[in-house]
Amino acid sequence: MSNIELSEQELIRRASLQKLRDLGINPYPANEFKVNVTANQIITTFNPEIPNLQEVVFAGRLMSQRIMGKASFGELQDETGRIQIYVNRDEVCPGEDKTLYNEVFKKLLDIGDIVGVMGYVFITQMGETTIHVKEFVLLSKSIRPLPVVKEKEGKTFDAFTDPEQRYRQRYLDLIVNPHVKEVFLKRTKIINQMREMFNERGYIEVETPILQPIPGGAAARPFITHHNALNMPLYLRVANELYLKRLIVGGFEGVYEFSKDFRNEGMDRTHNPEFTVMEIYVAYKDYNWMMDFTEEMIERVAVALHGMTSIPVGDKEIDFKRPYKRITMFDSIREHTGFDISEMDEIALRDVCQKIGVEFDNTMGKGKLIDEIFGAKCEGNYIQPTFITDYPVEMSPLCKKHRNNPELTERFELMVNGKELCNAYSELNDPIDQLDRFQEQLRLSEKGDNEAMFIDMDFVRALEYGMPPTSGMGIGIDRLTMLMTNSISIQDVLLFPQMKPEKRAEEDSAEKYLELGIPAEWVEVLMKMGYKKVSQLKEVKPGKLFNDLCGFNKKNQLGLTNPAANDVTNWLN
RNA sequence: GACUCUGUAGCUCAGCUGGUAGAGCAAUUGACUCUUAAUCAAUGGGUCGAGGGUUCGAUUCCCUCCGGGGUCACCA
CATH class of the missing domain: 3.30.930.10 (Bira Bifunctional Protein; Domain 2)
Incomplete structure (x- = not known):
């Protein structure tokens, strides 16, 4: 995917990904990460009197971050729920080099990343059961921003509710809406x-x-x-x-x-x-x-x-x-319509349908007619x-x-x-x-x-x-x-309900642009500018297009060499 | 299929009778060592679903199309 297709936030996350690699951190490590506790186990079994859970290894998705200078709080979510984590700069970075905290934790980690932590469980002054992190490791980088749902005292803010997106992207729904x-x-x-x-x-x-x-x-x-x-x-x-x-x-x-x-x-x-x-x-x-x-x-x-x-x-x-309760179909119909249809033939049944306002047509046999009556007058009553x-x-x-x-x-x-x-x-x-x-x-x-x-x-x-x-x-x-x-x-109740396919706007293939002599690097620029079809291109004046292209290049800092005005004119002829 | 509502920033939504857009969160930069919708300051971010029409000018009005929700119809 070309960069101009990406949102600002996606670009920033991709840049973070590169910075992590530059620091020697693999954003998608291969090795097993041995977890020894779940969020729910921590919350239900932690006892500060003993205290237990003093060497926990936990993994989950980072769902929120509250950074306060040299210390930070965040929340990790695993299959069983969420647990708060506490990260202190000088504990995570005992030496002189504070990069792991100042750069990696504070800047390069984003909401949505999968993170593993090692540490001990304690209860904060505010009474929240929390993992005091001694070490952390990035397990998987998220390069697409998650919908951010917040909650306080049972009230949800900015809930992710759009049914289309919830069903199309059920994985998002599952991450963000725990009741699902x-x-x-x-x-x-x-x-x-x-x-x-x-x-x-x-x-x-x-x-x-x-x-x-x-x-x-x-x-x-x-x-x-x-x-x-x-x-x-x-x-x-x-x-x-x-x-x-x-x-x-x-x-x-x-x-x-x-x-x-x-x-x-x-x-x-x-x-x-x-x-x-x-x-x-x-x-x-x-x-x-x-x-x-x-x-x-x-x-x-x-x-x-x-x-x-x-x-x-x-x-x-x-x-x-x-x-x-058990009731025969005839008794049910008698109860809800007043008609005893047990001895009726097709003709008589049509007559009943007419009287009680049940629609029917002539292809319907006896069984179908009775079914229509039951469906219209009886079925809905059985709660x-x-x-x-x-x-x-x-x-x-x-x-x-x-x-x-x-x-x-x-x-x-x-x-x-x-x-x-x-x-x-x-x-x-x-x-x-x-x-x-x-x-x-x-x-x-x-x-x-x-x-x-x-x-x-x-x-x-x-x-x-x-x-x-x-x-x-x-x-x-x-x-x-x-x-x-x-x-x-x-x-x-279906994880992946049937949906109409997502439809993308009709567009010409890159080849069609290349055939006009347009360099590949400018084809995606043209498409991003809204010229999805070659025919649209033919309708603009070369001078305007030339100006727009150079302007777009500058505005988005693409760093491309602007084409000559003559080149643009030639493309369009 | 019919009727109806709806599509605006990554998310949730404002935007009056037409003058090309705002908020909160998220993001960026900075401050902050027990916070929890963290807080404070600054900054960036939008072909206003697509196409056409009316107009000097359309996110706004009209038409068509596409997507989605609801109700009804169809579906033992």
Whole structure:
């Protein structure tokens, strides 16, 4: 990168980098730095009575500096938090040469540098636990200034809040906004809790293909890609359900996977094109068993995170203590609309939609219509965890028909805070029925429902060999994390949420300028001056350009030899 | 996709009805041996998102585009 692209502060830091090298200090040393304590350990375990922690080796990022002549304070931040350091000139530089303090510490170190310190812990007159530094070493130089966030008495000043920058440059967000790290630590804890519970029960964690020839297991638009060697399309999975069930056919009796799934659909507060789902399948169980299991799992996660079952979500308080209310979809619709739709056909359902003001179109079948009604009138009412059970068969092509009513399926969704959190079935294991359902989906797809599924004939073949009765459940890990961390947006629980790419202004390549006979050193100057395209250059008068170039050279002290006025005229012709 | 708000210094933000920009922090230089949003003094730093239009003159008004936020729609 050329120097004129850099801000003043970046230039100063690069100059500091060179000065450090001139002093024989490697700003990026290779050797291991053996730390023996964390910031949090110092703060929680230091006891001035003993005193302990008298030979600490600590490393972290320099987050603030308060220089007062011969002594200085600063703060270092490691993974666990911040600790104050105290540096005294004559202790760090016992001899005559005070360069290490006066130059290196006071001038050449910047906020953002990674620094290692050796010393002992004490408590200052102001009561702050502090490392009294006897030696320090630069571990990594930062040449780009960090946003400086300050805090006093719980109030934050100049907080780094721009959502775009926070998500694009998550590393900055993590450095500067400590609460952000908490969310992601909790996310990991949620996943670990679930994994522990499954492993305790002997279920097997597996991995299934992300690149699938047929994107099955859910009705969603897939991302498509191409495999060159096989010269065939491949899809990024929208679900892993069909593969996990193949494993149940193969004799595993409990399998689960934390699965990154991909759906080529809209993005908003609750949707990211790639997202994480945990799916689990257990043989010889049904959806009633799975409801008990799901309750236990979620309650366990809530307690592990918060020590209690009741947690704040937005302006509400949600209690994850089991058991959760269970209500059938028909009862729910009756409760919230006053209509009993259990015996209705497509025509009657359209009539209901009309009466209660639910939008619909003629491509919608019975299942879709019921789903629309539920989504519009019922879903949002379930703030406390509630199982909605017994969905119509048209909406659930992978789910076993209800033991008491062939129009329904043995399916439940867990609704929390007005949104779907889990989805589970007594899995359909009748191969003939499964093929019929797939074909019905295909008919719907031909009718215009572009979310209807592809048919996976190998999956049907697997079922033909026989799959034990099985119950399966899927849960959105991102949404669960949002609930458990009280986050409003999915972007707050994804380390790197999907963003539009950063766009740079359109510009011509350097070659185009060189072709005009412009020396390379002046090309970057022209670009910096705003002539991003050769065509723009052609529109200015040579005299003006000549003046501007010389002026720019002088003003920015580039030290270049000015071109002759004639040269400039020649460039433009 | 629709509506709406928004883009000014490294960061957070001011900038009235049009006259090419200010503050705090950060930075630079100096003072200061227990400070903590350290303090004090001085200094530098900006194609005011991009392009076009109106105008003698646009950061400001109008249009288009680009980026971002919010709401809604779409998305079991």
